[in-house]
Amino acid sequence: MRDGDRPRILFAAGGTGGHVYPAIAVADEIRRLNPLSAIVFAGTRDKMEWDAVPKAGYEISPITVAGFQRGRIVQNLGTPFKAIRGFLQSLSLVRAFDPDVAVGTGGYVAGPVLAAAAALKRRVVVQEQNAYAGVTNRLVGRWADEIHLAFPEAVKFFPKERCHMTGNPTRSELHGADRSEGRAFYDVPSEAQLVFVFGGSLGSEAFNRVLVDLAPAIARENRFLLWQTGPRYYDRVVQTIGNNERIRLRRYIDRMDLAYAASDLVVARAGASTCSELMMTGTPSILVPSPNVAEDHQTRNAESLVSANAAALLKESDMTNLLVETIDTLITDQDLLHTMGAAAAQLARPEAATEIAQAVLRLAGAFEANDLYAGAVHG
Numbered sequence: 001m002r003d004g005d006r007p008r009i010l011f012a013a014g015g016t017g018g019h020v021y022p023a024i025a026v027a028d029e030i031r032r033l034n035p036l037s038a039i040v041f042a043g044t045r046d047k048m049e050w051d052a053v054p055k056a057g058y059e060i061s062p063i064t065v066a067g068f069q070r071g072r073i074v075q076n077l078g079t080p081f082k083a084i085r086g087f088l089q090s091l092s093l094v095r096a097f098d099p100d101v102a103v104g105t106g107g108y109v110a111g112p113v114l115a116a117a118a119a120l121k122r123r124v125v126v127q128e129q130n131a132y133a134g135v136t137n138r139l140v141g142r143w144a145d146e147i148h149l150a151f152p153e154a155v156k157f158f159p160k161e162r163c164h165m166t167g168n169p170t171r172s173e174l175h176g177a178d179r180s181e182g183r184a185f186y187d188v189p190s191e192a193q194l195v196f197v198f199g200g201s202l203g204s205e206a207f208n209r210v211l212v213d214l215a216p217a218i219a220r221e222n223r224f225l226l227w228q229t230g231p232r233y234y235d236r237v238v239q240t241i242g243n244n245e246r247i248r249l250r251r252y253i254d255r256m257d258l259a260y261a262a263s264d265l266v267v268a269r270a271g272a273s274t275c276s277e278l279m280m281t282g283t284p285s286i287l288v289p290s291p292n293v294a295e296d297h298q299t300r301n302a303e304s305l306v307s308a309n310a311a312a313l314l315k316e317s318d319m320t321n322l323l324v325e326t327i328d329t330l331i332t333d334q335d336l337l338h339t340m341g342a343a344a345a346q347l348a349r350p351e352a353a354t355e356i357a358q359a360v361l362r363l364a365g366a367f368e369a370n371d372l373y374a375g376a377v378h379g
Contacts, residue, residue: 006036007364010122011058012101012108012114013041014065017201018129018273020049024056025169026127029357034366038095042113044088051108061097063089065108083112090116093194100364101125111136118143120260123363126158127356129168129272131300133157145363148356150272150349151304155300166356167349168276171369174257175280182262185255186226186248193223193331196263198253201272203230205290207267210319212240217324218278219246223331226263228253257281263329267323270313271303276352278311282345284337286326288319310344313334 013023024362030037041060043049049345052062064086075145094102102117104110105127118140126144127184128137133152141158150168151153161221180190188194195218199207208229211218218226226248229237233253241247241358253259258265260281268274270287278285287305289298303310330336349355 005329006038007034007101007361007366008038008097008099009040009360009364010094010097010102010113010117011039011041011105011332012063012107012110013105014043014047014109016107017048017052019110020052021171021273022127022129022169022217023103024053024058025171025353026103026105026356026360027058028056028354029169030360031196033354033357034361037361037366038097040073040093040099041094042158043109047107049109059095063093063109063112065112086112087116094122101230101360103127103360104137105129106134106137110140112144114140125356125360127166127169128154129276129305130297131152131293132297132299134294146359148354148359150276151301153300153304160366164355164359165349166359167279167352169353169356170273170276170280170350171256174260174277177207177257177260177261177281182258182260185258186262188224188226189249191222193265194226194263195219195223195265195327195331196226196228196259196268197267198228199230200269200274201230201252203228203233204269204290205233206316206319208233208237210323213320214324215241215247217246218327219244224248224251226250226259256302261350264337265327267327267360270298270305272301275301275305276348278305279344280349280350282341282348284330284340284344286314286323286330287311288314288316291316293330299323305344305347306308308347310340310347312340 011023013019027039041053041058042063043060043066044064057304064082094116098175101123103125104114124144125146126141127148131153133154138157147158147163148166155163224246228250231251260283266283287302289302302313306313
């Protein structure tokens with residue numbers, strides 16, 4: 001950090017909430033630890049960060065990104081030109097904002113921004129959310145001063161001596177939610193079993209298609225189903241399911257803290273944010289990885305939880321035949337549910353945002369090394 005200056009931090013995060021919200025969580029913690037910090041984000045105009053970042057109170061600058069689309073030769077013809085343009089824009093941004101540290105949490109935009117920061121001799125930090133590291137983070141990890149990981153399986157993709165196991169930053173409101181309040185909020189009897197199913201914030205067509213047929217078999221006797229369909233699918237599901245007193249349909253769950261607290265078992269995708277939230281809340285789960293994600297990274301995430309006895313794994317193609325049976329097996333065994341929940345909680349890293357923020361501020365010269373976390377990977 002330049003003498004007399006406040007720390008200046010540039011974040012590059014884009015594409016999905018799994019990349020953007022961890023960056024916002026770390027930025028919030030940097031601001032809490034050092035209110036004088038100057039923070040700017042880089043992102044793309046047509047992705048969710050363009051709305052999410054300003055709503056969180058931060059300035060965002062546009063960068064052109066060039067994602068490679070497999071099997072689409074014509075669409076890829078302009079990729080080299082977009083990549084050059086994005087790198088030049090990133091150089092201009094780094095020179096103009098003059099950051100002490102550039103932090104990348106994934107998405108195509110992190111590539112040119114962190115490359116420009118490294119080229120201009122700025123400190124670089126990478127945060128990788130998944131067990132199988134993304135292409136962008138694997139590339140920029142070569143230049144990073146520090147790489148912060150959520151899953152130990154990701155160490156093999158980076159220089160081990162620069163890796164730190166700090167976990168994924170999660171929303172602070174997940175902490176300390178009350179089960180009885182959750183049951184009251186979602187109108188579920190206290191003595192009933194509750195299965196919570198969601199396929200991400202936008203919903204999953206595959207989940208909804210299967211659940212339309214299986215919901216009555218899941219929500220029976222003393223068992224209730226809390227089902228987030230996603231806004232796009234809600235009306236269609238309501239028309240198909242009709243009125244069932246044991247099913248709680250929602251377009252979107254905006255009180256995830258209460259949903260987790262109320263639930264006995266969760267059925268969900270295995271995105272990094274979801275896995276981290278399950279750990280944070282100590283919630284037993286059946287993870288159904290999406291088969292449509294890069295390098296099958298959700299399966300790697302799920303396998304990490306399964307290896308710790310914190311979750312069960314079910315392929316999407318097996319949902320129709322095995323989902324009800326798997327739910328029945330798990331939810332009727334209270335000892336097993338308790339064991340899974342405790343194992344998930346053991347994996348949680350509630351101080352992830354704080355530890356990463358401290359590391360960034362230390363690299364910026366604004367945090368004492370003695371106050372830093374002890375998250376380095378050894379051996």
